[in-house]
Amino acid sequence: MADRLERLTNLVAVLLETRRPLTLEEIVERVPGYPTERESCRRQFERDKATLREIGVPIALEALHAFDQESGYRIHREDYELPPLDLTDDERVALHLAVTAVRLGGGPADGPAGAGREALLKLGGIEGEAAPTLAALPDVPALPALFDAYRRRAPVSFTYRGGLRRLDPYGILFRNGHWYVVGRDADREAIRAFRADRIESSIEAGPGGGFERPDGFDPASALRDEPWRFGDEEPVEARVLVGPAQAGWVEADLGAAAVAERRDDGSVVVRMAVTNRDAFRSYVLGLLDHAEVLGPAELRADMVAWLSTLAGRGTA
Amino acid sequence: MTRPDAAVRLRRLLTVIPWIVDHQGSRLDDLAARFGIKVAELERDLELVPFCGLPPYTPDRLIDCEIVDGRVFLRFAEYFGRPLRLTPAEGFSLLAAGQALLAVPGADEKGSLASALGKLAGVLGGGDGMAVELGPARYLEPLRAAAAASERVEIDYYTFGRDELTTRRIDPRAVFAAAGQWYVDAFCHKAGDDRLFRVDRVRGVRPTGEHFDASTPSAAGPALFNPRPSDRRVTLLLNAGAAWVAESYPLESVEERPDGRLKVILAASERAWLERLLLRLGPAAEVLDPAEVRVEAAEAARRLLERYG
Numbered sequence: 001m002a003d004r005l006e007r008l009t010n011l012v013a014v015l016l017e018t019r020r021p022l023t024l025e026e027i028v029e030r031v032p033g034y035p036t037e038r039e040s041c042r043r044q045f046e047r048d049k050a051t052l053r054e055i056g057v058p059i060a061l062e063a064l065h066a067f068d069q070e071s072g073y074r075i076h077r078e079d080y081e082l083p084p085l086d087l088t089d090d091e092r093v094a095l096h097l098a099v100t101a102v103r104l105g106g107g108p109a110d111g112p113a114g115a116g117r118e119a120l121l122k123l124g125g126i127e128g129e130a131a132p133t134l135a136a137l138p139d140v141p142a143l144p145a146l147f148d149a150y151r152r153r154a155p156v157s158f159t160y161r162g163g164l165r166r167l168d169p170y171g172i173l174f175r176n177g178h179w180y181v182v183g184r185d186a187d188r189e190a191i192r193a194f195r196a197d198r199i200e201s202s203i204e205a206g207p208g209g210g211f212e213r214p215d216g217f218d219p220a221s222a223l224r225d226e227p228w229r230f231g232d233e234e235p236v237e238a239r240v241l242v243g244p245a246q247a248g249w250v251e252a253d254l255g256a257a258a259v260a261e262r263r264d265d266g267s268v269v270v271r272m273a274v275t276n277r278d279a280f281r282s283y284v285l286g287l288l289d290h291a292e293v294l295g296p297a298e299l300r301a302d303m304v305a306w307l308s309t310l311a312g313r314g315t316a
Numbered sequence: 317m318t319r320p321d322a323a324v325r326l327r328r329l330l331t332v333i334p335w336i337v338d339h340q341g342s343r344l345d346d347l348a349a350r351f352g353i354k355v356a357e358l359e360r361d362l363e364l365v366p367f368c369g370l371p372p373y374t375p376d377r378l379i380d381c382e383i384v385d386g387r388v389f390l391r392f393a394e395y396f397g398r399p400l401r402l403t404p405a406e407g408f409s410l411l412a413a414g415q416a417l418l419a420v421p422g423a424d425e426k427g428s429l430a431s432a433l434g435k436l437a438g439v440l441g442g443g444d445g446m447a448v449e450l451g452p453a454r455y456l457e458p459l460r461a462a463a464a465a466s467e468r469v470e471i472d473y474y475t476f477g478r479d480e481l482t483t484r485r486i487d488p489r490a491v492f493a494a495a496g497q498w499y500v501d502a503f504c505h506k507a508g509d510d511r512l513f514r515v516d517r518v519r520g521v522r523p524t525g526e527h528f529d530a531s532t533p534s535a536a537g538p539a540l541f542n543p544r545p546s547d548r549r550v551t552l553l554l555n556a557g558a559a560w561v562a563e564s565y566p567l568e569s570v571e572e573r574p575d576g577r578l579k580v581i582l583a584a585s586e587r588a589w590l591e592r593l594l595l596r597l598g599p600a601a602e603v604l605d606p607a608e609v610r611v612e613a614a615e616a617a618r619r620l621l622e623r624y625g
Binding site: 004017051055079092095097098102104118120127138245285289290292300303304310 | 322323325326329330331335351364367368369370371395396398399400405406407408410411412413414415416420427428429431432439440442448449450451452454474479481490491492493495496497516517591592595596598610614618619620621623624
């Protein structure tokens, strides 16, 4: 019996070279090594087909002739072949450093980390030295499907916090340790960002070319990571006094433009545009004794009421 | 040794053959190194190649593979002239790794990595809609330079869990990004032990003029938070609005109650860390145990209230 690897290799060659779809009978005639009994032959072919698809060989199932019920298999060369990238040796060295310096998910050997290495091999193999780990990024199962939809401009739908969301994925962003998909939410008719690890279903993708990405769209500026701005409440501008020990960090976090006043002792007063009061309170409380809500009176009163409730609980 | 299955070997063949077709006479050992396999594995794969081809599998239709003086030549393999396209997972992983490395402050935005990623994005499509941010950190560059040169430095460090600023001498062994933050893995002379420091909490870096022996392996390892047996265990009852705690912190146990609330146990090594958590959660969390934590949270609230007096 012929080796399975030999049969698989011949199967790829035959399906690549054919100019029309081949039926199973025609394939078996051309590729040695299939059992003669019909049912076990079909099972064996199904297993081979699954193996080829698993490694990314695009097998198309097509009608033999127009208006024909019967269909056959072939591989379209333009779907199979990696277009030439013309990488230089220096570029391959740089990519090799990247896939070794950046760990995705579990480790170097399995999962997407392995996928990055596989990609590198297709691009001409390993060139140069490996790098020590410089960054570890989480792996999220939805990412390859989201990435594929993003690059093909295919609308997607998925379940998020219990609801079905429909999105034109304009971009993918990694920020603050999390992966986000950013795009136009078809139902809310607005730009929205979703944390990829909180997607609760598989990704259903529509046909490619289903939307146009706006010119100059930048996922980094579309996703503002200031949660107190993400809300539907009446906007209010808060003023917060931050003590010297945390002033530098807060300024770096909010940006120098947020600083309204610098005091001699090193403290700063920062302005924050608030449409989500819970998120605002949480941010200020994270600074413990180093921060005080100066105004407006409404937000200051909110904070006093919150702290008073908590202060009372210990004695109850 | 387990034999790699047919899928792994086929993927390898379909990757190696196009390279040899383009680089006739490549040396076996160079090829093995380039594709990350042993010479024996490569030889075993190549032994199979002369049996592959197209019907009727006459010599002129079979791939011709010759190995002469350790150099490999392939003929009649034109249909395998190009490697397979990247799968979505492969394309994503390579682009993500490249963009992450490019996001490290100080990376050359016009260098080989940037140009390679440009070519890759051109082939994959999607344009420039993908971005990786590792976050800025003011003292990242001096710390990376010190680690690279094995230089002992003195740092001012804000300990978040205790809300205090200290000065200490450290031997920085490695600087890396994980879980959305930059960290320094270092031996801390103040603690007399290995420590992980968050770079965004470093408030100053000064050279000491001393070097350290970089060959001592780190005991801190990659784990970012290892609860110690001596850490206090706190049991909380969380409302639905506080369920994010379960996603954000490593918990020792989680139990969903019939009323939908979560009973969680977490390790809290530092008082300020716990105060912050309980102040933020407010009425959404109830401290079940130990009782003194309830008192501490109330004290913290009263302390903060004094500012508003």
